[in-house]
Amino acid sequence: MNMKWIDKNLHIIPINTHIDPYKPVENAIITHGHADHAKPGHKNVLATKETIEIMKIRYGENCAENFQELRLNQTLKIDEVSITFFPAGHILGSVQVLAELKGEKINFTGDYKTSKDKTCKRFEPVKCNTLVTEATFGLPVFQHPEEKLEINKLLTSLKLFPERPHIIGVYALGKAQRVLSLLRQQGYDKEIFIHGSLDKLCNYYQKNEIFLGKISKINLTNKKNFNGEIILAPPSAIKNVWARKFEDPIISQASGWMSIKQRAKQSLVELPLIISDHADWNELTDYIKYTEAENVYVTHGREDAIVHWCKQNKIQGLALSLSGRDDENEL
């Protein structure tokens, strides 16, 4: 790395602060609440109000010694380093972190997407000298379709198979609420059923005035007939005995990986829905161009292709291959 003041572990050296550290540290800035970015056990945490609250819901009130909130677009000066948060459009509370020292700007994207999403603040682009980016979908095969079309696939399937329950695999934080919100936007106003593990975070989103409509926790003892209903559950629940209570269900999954049919088949997904909370290839490369960064560091994902693309576009690119990022599961 040719920047003197940060290192490969996303450590801002002059202020001894790490971005999304994998292990407990003294000072951490957390971009968003997903488990591979937000870990418990740090001493001081700087994050948005929402990210802090999500961390507390998931890990408990005392998952860090001190929490400090920073609002979007406001700058906090720590010694000679200025820190500013910009919305990342990934999930509720997610931000990009811009660090500035003596006029040199480094932007850490965290996870992001530039497209619109009613469950969080829309992404804001930022210019910088060095961009530290994710690349979960950093291959040109990933060109996410419009979410509306994917939701319509689900609604069509419900009409075609009114006798089969439709179970959709979604991660508890972000994806679950996004799918609920998208369904409501497409006019689906029936009650939607959710696995118990999604309950707390759905409530939290609703408290933040994000409209999810009528949702009900599934009660295992209750012998309700779920034919033709939509059920949201984490992918792990679909694979275990929990799913056996549904008769002949259609297994669906909402994820950016679902654009690869063979991958959907592997996970025994009959109805793949390509709904991603990460930037696709075009968003990633467009954003790199927009920032006018001279250096691009790729934290995790398909780094080889992005680094190759940077080289062709005369931008210095480097893969960091951070450990601990969930490589194959989109969070």
Place this chain on the structure above:
Amino acid sequence: MKKFSGLINKLLLTPSRNRKIDILSDYFQNTPDPDRGFALAVLTGNLELRNISISKIKEIVCNKIDPELFALSYEYVGDLAETISLIWPYKKKGMIDNITEMTNKLKNLKKNNLDETIENLLSVANDTERWAIIKLISGGLRIGVSSRLTKSALAQFSNKNLDDIEKIWHGVNPPYTNLFKWLCDKGPIPEIDVNNTFNPMMLANPINQKDFENLNPERFVAEWKWDGIRVQVIINKDKVKIFSRTGDDITKSFPEIKIDQKNMIVLDGELLVGKNYIPMTFNSLQQRLNRKSVSSKHLKEFPAFIKLYDILFLDSVDLRNHTWIDRRLKLENWHAKNRDNIFDISKIIKFKDWHNLEEIKTNDIIDNQHEGLMIKCIESPYLSGRPKGHWFKWKKEPKTVDAILMYAIRGHGKRSSYYSDFTFGLWDKNQVTPIGKAYFGFTDEELKKLDKFVRNNTIKKFGPVREVEKTFVIEIAFDSINESKRHKSGVALRFPRIKRLREDKPVNEVLQLSEFKTEFL
């Protein structure tokens, strides 16, 4: 292509076999000729497009897209058709052809506008249609639908007998209009040219220890399972046709198989190479396979002959409904009159009981020429496919060796996100030298462990290949071993697979290559 691409997409994503059959049956019911016929051809791998190949498509795509990005994408996705369909960046308004129009267009491609036509087709199609077009061109669909399953769907939608469909299958051609007429009760069963048409073969099931309890040894005979290639020979006057087990015509590779017969006869046997009916190794037979022309040197060094197992037709009479014992007598009779250097008869092995047969299996001295035993019921008719309870194969115990995991690549198809193709090796002094590759044999759990090991212990990457720390021992099972000049190790393993993981075994206990050769060669 809209309907067809929807069909194969649904088939790919539907896990249940019965539901797949329903989907196909429904498609055949509700699709007009000749569309359903072309679809049937694609599904069973019988659509031949000579003017366009998958490598040509790859070339067209790589002219439009950075080859490095394409290679990285292909490595990740693991399916060529899918990679191209997802990466293709152009979109154009237009009508997409139906499968008949598409097939005709692809069949009649001219060199001068080939690139342009293909680019146009790819741009007009959506992702799934593009995927289907490329599958059409590449032939192998890899959607988890076998020929057999497709034919089961034909039987279901038409209420016909699957075995009747199998019997005429190799005599009908795309777009199968006559076949569908018969299936829809609008015409007679298609007449087939028996002199040139492959008949589906009868195959054996592996035998289990439990099976022996229920099988009366007096009703069964045994013979060696010769280690060559299973063939069907159709002889009519001086014309000879040789088909492989899957119905491929391999007559041209074996010009020495000549005989004159007054009437049509169909034989089933094992094609081998060797002199005086003594089979050489499978390796020698391989010298004769897949060659466009046969050199006189090869003919002399590796002459072919056939060990006869069975007879399907004699003097144009179909014997398939006769019992095995009856067919065997006719075969012996025929062979007695037609003794020459070409046809030998597979010997029947005498045994008292199953225990005695096991002794024979373990103690035999012609070990390198066969793969074990075949056990056949003397009352069996000759049935197509793998009918239960008639023929059994009893394979030799495989040989095993503990080896060190060296390299891995991602698998294809349903394993595309796992490192599932492995190269393993043995010590050659202080270095590890590869002795083979294996990509099956492990359980899903073991695959996850291997995949995780590869991801966490990569020391170098060469394109898609990952070299790993030489610390993981795996037990390899294999059927036989041959000397090989093409491999650095000097040996080639036949049918290697991963038997189990030996996480308990330290690498320094793995054999030296020289020790391995002494033990097995």
